[in-house]
Amino acid sequence: MYKIMIGLLFLITSTVSASDAQYFWRFGDGSVSHEAEPEHEYAQPGIYTVTREVYQDGKLVESSQKQVDLVSPKIVGLVILQPDTVVLGQNVEFLANLTSSEPLDLHYQWYVAGEPITSQADTGKLTTQFAELGNVELSVDAMWQQTTVSSASVQLQVVETDNNNEKPGNGDGNSNKSPGTDNGNTQGGDSGGSLSFLILCLAGVFVSRKRG
Numbered sequence: 001m002y003k004i005m006i007g008l009l010f011l012i013t014s015t016v017s018a019s020d021a022q023y024f025w026r027f028g029d030g031s032v033s034h035e036a037e038p039e040h041e042y043a044q045p046g047i048y049t050v051t052r053e054v055y056q057d058g059k060l061v062e063s064s065q066k067q068v069d070l071v072s073p074k075i076v077g078l079v080i081l082q083p084d085t086v087v088l089g090q091n092v093e094f095l096a097n098l099t100s101s102e103p104l105d106l107h108y109q110w111y112v113a114g115e116p117i118t119s120q121a122d123t124g125k126l127t128t129q130f131a132e133l134g135n136v137e138l139s140v141d142a143m144w145q146q147t148t149v150s151s152a153s154v155q156l157q158v159v160e161t162d163n164n165n166e167k168p169g170n171g172d173g174n175s176n177k178s179p180g181t182d183n184g185n186t187q188g189g190d191s192g193g194s195l196s197f198l199i200l201c202l203a204g205v206f207v208s209r210k211r212g
Contacts, residue, residue, distance in 0.1 A: 002042040002070050006033075006050055022055040028068070045070045045104060047144050071144045074100045078142055078150040086156050088133055096124030096140045098150065106149065111139045130158045 006025065025033040027040045028048030042048065047069050054062040076099040086092050096108050108124040110117050113136055117128065130136060139153035 002045070004040050004042065004068055006038050006040045006068075020056060021061075024053040024055070026051040042068070042070060045074055045102065047071055047147050071104060072149045074102055074104060075142070075150050076100055078140075078152040080138065080140060080152050080154045082138075082154060082156070086130060086158050088158055088160050089129055089131065090161070091127055091129050094126040094138065096142065096152070098124065098142055104144070106142045106144055109141045109143060111141075113137055130156075133158050133160065
């Protein structure tokens with residue numbers, strides 16, 4: 001139960017103090033009172049609109065409304081749970097994680113770059129994907145009926161898929177050759193050249209001896 005000194009909410013704005021005034025209060029939960037400064041107990045947390053009417057000689061002389069917020073004081077914090085990586089064009093899941101001192105019947109509105117998007121409102125879960133690379137702001141409002149009671153936002157970095165599963169060096173024309181292949185061919189060429197030079201030298205010696 002939530003006991004509220006309802007009458008104190010309206011003392012600052014009240015302009016009627018005559019003892020013959022009649023009061024009519026509506027507390028927003030179906031209950032009413034005719035006391036000048038009533039107390040009221042609410043059974044459930046919520047945001048209630050309290051209406052106060054003052055009559056003199058059967059005529060309405062004053063009417064005013066105020067809200068009693070029994071939701072926001074129960075909220076400890078709200079954060080967005082997100083994956084480590086947000087990949088372009090792939091489904092990704094986010095969760096509005098609300099911490100409160102007692103269960104609250106809230107729904108959630110999500111925004112991407114300030115634009116509202118539809119989601120599973122009851123659970124605070126969002127499954128979506130992004131079509132553009134770069135930074136984008138994701139935010140969420142926790143709402144009691146039409147009233148925002150808490151908000152949270154995060155900055156996301158949308159990245160490309162890493163499809164490079166090839167081994168290092170693929171695509172290089174020389175990378176498939178066995179180590180030392182080119183050097184082996186070069187060394188073979190050098191050996192052939194040395195042998196030819198040696199044959200020519202021996203032939204020269206033989207000719208010189210023959211002439212002598």
